[in-house]
Amino acid sequence: MQRPSQSTSPGSRKGKPVSRQVLADHVYEELLESLMDGRLEPGATVSIDGTARDLDVSPTPVREALARLEHTGMVRRVALKGYRVAPVFTREDFAELMEARLAIEPVNARLACARLTPERLAQLEQAVTDLKTAPRGPSFAEFRDYLEADERFHRLIAEQTGNQFMVAAYAALGGQVQRFRLFGGVGITDAENAIAEHQAVLDAMATGDPETAAAAMADHVSKVRGRAIADAPEA
């Protein structure tokens, strides 16, 4: 067994026991990254045994990781048939996703605004800065950082609400957004507009006016929806 067998070195006595991981956690993260990066295309089957061979583990941790992933909507499971990557978004799916974001994200912005600390504000500013400086080339590897910064901005706002349930509700949506941008045919042609809208949200939150922040977020999500529909006229 190639178990890491952590802390066999007798020297580091006070080695941080921070959230020790097990194989299933690594498999989960590996699969999640593959899904986010697009290495696993929509509709592709995710074989338990095959994944286990690829990652050089037994099927048991893979099964556990996939059971968790199923709840995120990234993969779907059919009993006795196996797992497969969730199919591509239709335009209706995208409309539903944006409808849900419109219901949740402005509320997040309002709540986050009320309990904003300088430290958290700095994190948001960093995200917007990363958004501006990230390369936006045509290949995926080139705008990977852009998407990551985008998602981070929204996730930070959700976390800053301090409301665990709003975080959970957003998490049920957040992963889907990035996946859609990979496979929905919508690239980042809207980068300039999106950056300006993110900046507007950030400014409103820095000002400290919750209603303005909520309005800015609603405006952003609404415009993202409009641009995506315009960019991807096909099904």
Add this chain to the structure above:
Amino acid sequence: MQRPSQSTSPGSRKGKPVSRQVLADHVYEELLESLMDGRLEPGATVSIDGTARDLDVSPTPVREALARLEHTGMVRRVALKGYRVAPVFTREDFAELMEARLAIEPVNARLACARLTPERLAQLEQAVTDLKTAPRGPSFAEFRDYLEADERFHRLIAEQTGNQFMVAAYAALGGQVQRFRLFGGVGITDAENAIAEHQAVLDAMATGDPETAAAAMADHVSKVRGRAIADAPEA
């Protein structure tokens, strides 16, 4: 192995292949019911091996079922330590939960109102009727049906939005509500008021006015919050 070995009888040729289940599904439902019913109290450890012995299965399906349950927030996992039932709600947790419901459920009511069919309306009416007729005795077994009808009413509205993401967002909250009512010290002292508010939501939806329905739902959730805080003054 006591595998069901479905359709070994040669007679039934076209036996319906209705969503074949596996052991992990049964274990999942069994654990979920135990959690909802309160047989598993908050903070109690859920041993993988022990549960496997109780249900007379091997630990593998139990592990898969618990991995799914973890994502619902009903149980928490610590690596190399095991699973335990999520702790009791604090008053802050409850306030957060109601805040999240206030953000989501009125939107659900508005969306559901727009695409209401007679059949779906009948389902909602049935839920309200069940709410009125369900016994409301002091013991859990007596108001189990009441809680079930309550949860069903809200879930139906979420499903009637036709928006899979709103359903997912609500599902992240729905289970928590029932659990809180079991352990939060709040019984169903508010039954009469709650029934009237549900009826108001139903009437508004039947009328077909989305904004009135949303307002009625917001009013209901808001008042539930107020009553719960009044009923449970302790931590």
Add this chain to the structure above:
DNA sequence: CATGTTCAGATCCTATAGGGCAGCCTCCGG
């Protein structure tokens, strides 16, 4: 009495084995 140590049981975690089912390919008879 307080404190550190040891040990045993329970538990988690992973690997491996085997049963059963579905799809695919080949082969053969019409």
Add this chain to the structure above:
DNA sequence: CCGGAGGCTGCCCTATAGGATCTGAACATG
């Protein structure tokens, strides 16, 4: 040429075994 039977392979699902780790209690020691 074509359709079906049969074998083969891959996969899912569950059980079982064994190593690693944690917990709690008994016990020794200052």
